[in-house]
Amino acid sequence: MTDTSIPRADESLDEEETASVAVDEETDGDTASDAEEANGAGREKKAPADSDLFRQSEIAADYVEGLLDILDYDGDIDELVSAGRPVVEVVGGRLQSLVGQRGATLEALQELTRLAVFRQTGSPSRLLLDVGGYRATRRKELAAVARNAVEKVKEYGEPVRLEPMSAFERKCVHDVVNAIAGVESESEGVEPNRRIVVRPAD
Numbered sequence: 001m002t003d004t005s006i007p008r009a010d011e012s013l014d015e016e017e018t019a020s021v022a023v024d025e026e027t028d029g030d031t032a033s034d035a036e037e038a039n040g041a042g043r044e045k046k047a048p049a050d051s052d053l054f055r056q057s058e059i060a061a062d063y064v065e066g067l068l069d070i071l072d073y074d075g076d077i078d079e080l081v082s083a084g085r086p087v088v089e090v091v092g093g094r095l096q097s098l099v100g101q102r103g104a105t106l107e108a109l110q111e112l113t114r115l116a117v118f119r120q121t122g123s124p125s126r127l128l129l130d131v132g133g134y135r136a137t138r139r140k141e142l143a144a145v146a147r148n149a150v151e152k153v154k155e156y157g158e159p160v161r162l163e164p165m166s167a168f169e170r171k172c173v174h175d176v177v178n179a180i181a182g183v184e185s186e187s188e189g190v191e192p193n194r195r196i197v198v199r200p201a202d
Helices: 032-038 050-071 101-121 134-156 167-178
Strands: 002-004 076-082 085-091 128-131 160-162 183-188 195-200
Touching: 050 076, 050 085, 050 101, 101 128, 101 134, 101 167, 128 134, 134 160, 134 167, 134 183, 134 195, 167 183, 167 195
Parallel strands: 002 160, 085 128
Antiparallel strands: 076 085, 160 195, 183 195
16 A cells, blocks of 8 residues: 655645534545535435525625634635535635644634534534635645555556545545546545545445
8 A cells, every 4th residue: 555645836835623522624524425414415305504604604704704803814705606606715814823724723713613603503514714715725735645546556456555644635536536537535534633635436
């Protein structure tokens, strides 16, 4: 079995989840289809209306704005609904400390923000919080990691184990692998050491 480390586009770049109330980007299951369920596929429950989702993003934006004021950070905050989930994006200079190493601080802030939404709505939120475009950049890096792992699996026919990742990162990798024929992915282990294994499809 091959170990593959995640390359970093920028070594100086500060780099999702164990919520009791919030919903993970990836479910507790181990397959890529489980990750798809986390995005709403196959759910029995009725999806929240866009107006409800936008209300969640507004609550979240107010909460984040309060945090920025406390920290004396300047940032522009956008609230929106994307792919059936509330999203809050924070853009501005001097915000890298809100991302942290491998996005650890961002994940913690996202969890706090989800809890703030839950406190006001009484419903778990799948809110996605991004700071400085970190998630979009990280998603591109992880797509490259996933494709590299797939190439190794196809070349050697052996499973490839990736390094431990957050739920957000695992979901990004599952999405890429799941779109390629002949390979499959599953998660193994427990947080914070949960990782993805890419292997030939049965």
